[in-house]
Amino acid sequence: MLKIENLHVKLEEEDKQILKGVDLTVEAGKVHAIMGPNGSGKSTLSYVLSGRGGYEVTEGSATLDGIDLLGMEPEERAAAGLFLAFQYPVEIPGVGNMTFLRTAVNAQRKARGEEELSSTDFLKTIRAKAKDLNIDADMLKRPVNVGFSGGEKKRNEILQMAMLEPRMCILDETDSGLDVDAMRLVSDGVNALRDAGRGFLVITHYQRLLDHIRPDVVHIMADGRIVKSGGPELALEVERNGYADILEGAA
Amino acid sequence: MTALDDIRVKEGVDAETVDAVKALSGTYKHGWNTEIEMEYAPKGLSEDIVRLISAKNEEPEWMTDWRLEAYRRWLTLKEPKWAMVEYPAIDFQDQYYYARPASMAVKPKSLDEVDPKLLETYKKLGIPLKEQAILAGVEPGPEDRKVAVDAVFDSVSVGTTFRKELAKAGVIFCSISEAIREHPELVRKYLGTVVPQSDNYYATLNSAVFSDGSFVYIPKGVRCPMELSTYFRINAENTGQFERTLIIAEEGSHVSYLEGCTAPQRDIAQLHAAVVEIVILDDAEVKYSTVQNWYPGDENGKGGIYNFVTKRADCRGARSKVMWTQVETGSAVTWKYPSCILRGDDSQGEFYSIAIANNMQQADTGTKMIHLGKNTRSRIVSKGISAGRAQNTYRGLVSMHPKAKNSRNYTQCDSLLIGSHCGAHTVPYIEVRNNSSRVEHEATTSKVDDDQLFYCRSRGMDEEEAVALVVNGFCKEVLQALPMEFAMEAQQLVAISLEGSVG
Ligand SMILES: Nc1ncnc2c1ncn2[C@@H]1O[C@H](COP(=O)(O)OP(=O)(O)OP(=O)(O)O)[C@@H](O)[C@H]1O
Numbered sequence: 001m002l003k004i005e006n007l008h009v010k011l012e013e014e015d016k017q018i019l020k021g022v023d024l025t026v027e028a029g030k031v032h033a034i035m036g037p038n039g040s041g042k043s044t045l046s047y048v049l050s051g052r053g054g055y056e057v058t059e060g061s062a063t064l065d066g067i068d069l070l071g072m073e074p075e076e077r078a079a080a081g082l083f084l085a086f087q088y089p090v091e092i093p094g095v096g097n098m099t100f101l102r103t104a105v106n107a108q109r110k111a112r113g114e115e116e117l118s119s120t121d122f123l124k125t126i127r128a129k130a131k132d133l134n135i136d137a138d139m140l141k142r143p144v145n146v147g148f149s150g151g152e153k154k155r156n157e158i159l160q161m162a163m164l165e166p167r168m169c170i171l172d173e174t175d176s177g178l179d180v181d182a183m184r185l186v187s188d189g190v191n192a193l194r195d196a197g198r199g200f201l202v203i204t205h206y207q208r209l210l211d212h213i214r215p216d217v218v219h220i221m222a223d224g225r226i227v228k229s230g231g232p233e234l235a236l237e238v239e240r241n242g243y244a245d246i247l248e249g250a251a
Numbered sequence: 252m253t254a255l256d257d258i259r260v261k262e263g264v265d266a267e268t269v270d271a272v273k274a275l276s277g278t279y280k281h282g283w284n285t286e287i288e289m290e291y292a293p294k295g296l297s298e299d300i301v302r303l304i305s306a307k308n309e310e311p312e313w314m315t316d317w318r319l320e321a322y323r324r325w326l327t328l329k330e331p332k333w334a335m336v337e338y339p340a341i342d343f344q345d346q347y348y349y350a351r352p353a354s355m356a357v358k359p360k361s362l363d364e365v366d367p368k369l370l371e372t373y374k375k376l377g378i379p380l381k382e383q384a385i386l387a388g389v390e391p392g393p394e395d396r397k398v399a400v401d402a403v404f405d406s407v408s409v410g411t412t413f414r415k416e417l418a419k420a421g422v423i424f425c426s427i428s429e430a431i432r433e434h435p436e437l438v439r440k441y442l443g444t445v446v447p448q449s450d451n452y453y454a455t456l457n458s459a460v461f462s463d464g465s466f467v468y469i470p471k472g473v474r475c476p477m478e479l480s481t482y483f484r485i486n487a488e489n490t491g492q493f494e495r496t497l498i499i500a501e502e503g504s505h506v507s508y509l510e511g512c513t514a515p516q517r518d519i520a521q522l523h524a525a526v527v528e529i530v531i532l533d534d535a536e537v538k539y540s541t542v543q544n545w546y547p548g549d550e551n552g553k554g555g556i557y558n559f560v561t562k563r564a565d566c567r568g569a570r571s572k573v574m575w576t577q578v579e580t581g582s583a584v585t586w587k588y589p590s591c592i593l594r595g596d597d598s599q600g601e602f603y604s605i606a607i608a609n610n611m612q613q614a615d616t617g618t619k620m621i622h623l624g625k626n627t628r629s630r631i632v633s634k635g636i637s638a639g640r641a642q643n644t645y646r647g648l649v650s651m652h653p654k655a656k657n658s659r660n661y662t663q664c665d666s667l668l669i670g671s672h673c674g675a676h677t678v679p680y681i682e683v684r685n686n687s688s689r690v691e692h693e694a695t696t697s698k699v700d701d702d703q704l705f706y707c708r709s710r711g712m713d714e715e716e717a718v719a720l721v722v723n724g725f726c727k728e729v730l731q732a733l734p735m736e737f738a739m740e741a742q743q744l745v746a747i748s749l750e751g752s753v754g
């Protein structure tokens with residue numbers, strides 16, 4: 001489903017190479033996890049895939065179901081089914097969380113040539129999904145992410161994902177900053193979406209999340225490349241021994 | 252989940268607006284022109300023209316004299332140059348000062364007699380001239396309030412709705428020309444007492460040549476049973492529009508008044524110089540909302556309306572209250588400072604403003620809060636948005652006079668820049684002449700944040716939708732101050748006026 005080949009990315013403004021040949025394929029129905037030291041390029045990869053400005057792809061490709069992602073506008077990628085749960089969700093003062101979500105849902109539906117969701121249907125759906133994530137009415141009314149706690153922001157990202165029902169979900173450190181209960185809510189949210197047609201790429205630093213969301217494949221990223229891939233046991237190894245051994249082995 | 256139920260109302264507005272914005276294409280949507288036979292006074296300005304306007308309106312002699320006095324004074328004045336706006340010199344002799352549809356030569360007795368072409372014009376603008384209807388864009392529901400409309404087309408009022416129903420409550424709502432004929436005692440008592448003839452260059456010109464506008468009188472203790480509104484349409488070429496509005500709120504009365512403005516797309520700039528006077532007596536309250544959407548000119552600054560407006564409310568009575576809310580999206584040049592004279596003790600003035608300048612537009616706008624009485628309060632919330640190569644200036648005066656003991660002002664002035672070729676300027680003037688009053692001023696300037704836009708786009712919104720959403724968020728406090736019917740129109744306008752501002 002998501003296929004990344006030999007992806008090289010530098011910063012637009014300066015001559016700094018960040019991704020140095022990433023190869024990665026996520027099949028439909030599978031959950032892939034990426035771990036790796038700080039600054040290894042994990043967030044950069046997720047940003048480049050979703051179309052954030054400021055980066056230049058110098059080599060390689062990324063496709064979603066065979067369609068070139070890199071040539072599309074961010075909103076076209078979203079309509080094609082790509083979703084990124086941000087490591088640092090952005091605040092939008094004055095814009096109600098519900099308004100934001102409804103605008104997003106209908107924009108995507110329109111781009112796909114579907115009918116817009118009626119306000120009754122939208123409300124029904126969002127109430128049910130918000131309840132599952134323990135998001136209360138107040139949080140839906142408040143401006144997007146403004147004054148939300150770290151954990152609330154992350155739960156809000158998962159609510160957006162649940163509403164938009166993307167086919168390819170990238171989660172960038174959604175577990176960071178979550179308390180134990182919130183971790184379970186978020187994991188349940190992800191697991192509820194798991195199905196044969198959907199792929200996940202979960203970026204995390206901790207084995208803890210992977211106890212809840214069992215990955216099919218674990219990748220280790222270092223210095224802009226995937227240096228090792230394996231099963232869930234690879235995450236346990238990182239948890240026990242850190243990255244030193246793996247990086248040495250890969251070098 | 253009861254708490255969720257009440258979300259629907261407010262959130263619904265936003266979502267529907269965004270839908271409506273998506274459905275609209277092109278930029279200025281009111282730029283079309285009505286083909287209609289017009290009757291003009293000869294071009295240029297002279298005592299004869301002033302007399303002619305007065306005669307067309309069948310005015311009494313005192314009114315003609317009042318105009319002539321203003322005209323003579325105007326001849327001695329110079330155009331003010333202090334505002335941060337630049338425009339080619341206006342040739343006041345190269346304008347028409349009076350233009351009315353030929354069909355209006357004989358005053359229609361009711362809306363049924365009005366030329367269907369005129370009625371069609373307002374229908375196309377979404378302004379209902381039928382009495383059961385309300386402003387466009389809102390599905391009438393059981394709890395929807397009615398809106399009475401005075402429709403002004405070039406120099407004349409075409410008609411006013413709901414007059415009978417209003418009359419039952421003792422409210423007078425009619426064109427000013429009619430008020431001069433039918434209620435001379437009220438007009439004579441109040442006209443020019445808030446904005447004197449000598450006030451400023453454009454106000455003096457207006458006093459000489461105003462042709463029509465609206466008149467509102469709310470008697471003592473009456474809460475006006477519906478919103479009142481005036482809709483101004485400039486249609487004729489080379490014609491200035493000079494309207495005059497007078498609102499009188501007697502003791503303990505209450506009224507909410509709306510004003511809307513549009514004009515066709517023309518290559519040659521057109522002049523608009525209005526005067527609005529509001530008199531508010533003890534315990535009365537007036538809410539005045541404007542959505543100004545005159546044609547702004549094209550992206551190179553060709554054409555558009557030059558909008559020089561003097562609006563002032565005099566809170567004469569104790570505990571009287573005025574609230575100005577304005578959404579200024581149109582005009583090539585805007586020069587406008589709705590002001591509050593807080594004369595009565597414990598009176599209050601509020602000013603909420605959104606001023607958007609895109610492409611080559613120039614806006615110099617703000618307010619004046621003149622505190623004269625004790626314990627007076629004022630609040631200013633100004634949101635300026637600049638895009639393209641536009642210049643947007645907030646100019647605000649807060650003055651606490653020696654007798655205005657224990658008075659307060661709070662000013663919040665935020666500017667948002669879109670792109671790097673536009674400008675935002677804040678010019679506050681503060682005078683405090685007693686030591687028990689307090690003035691607070693906060694100002695911020697920010698840019699539309701790329702991360703915010705990317706966040707919206709990564710959720711599926713296109714760039715213009717994203718900008719509209721972020722900007723509407725920036726203006727939220729002011730949009731919320733508008734009556735419901737206008738809030739939707741205003742949100743759409745915010746989005747439309749910024750089309751093409753990014754990318
Ligand atoms: N706009 C930028 N300007 C300068 N350096 C940048 C920029 N964006 C990314 N980098 C650098 O690129 C490298 C990779 O950053 P990235 O955020 O992708 O790392 P990460 O793997 O997500 O790290 P973490 O685990 O800490 O979240 C870092 O060294 C970072 O400083």
Ligand SMILES: [Mg+2]
Pocket residue numbers: 042043044087172173
């Ligand atoms: Mg990161």
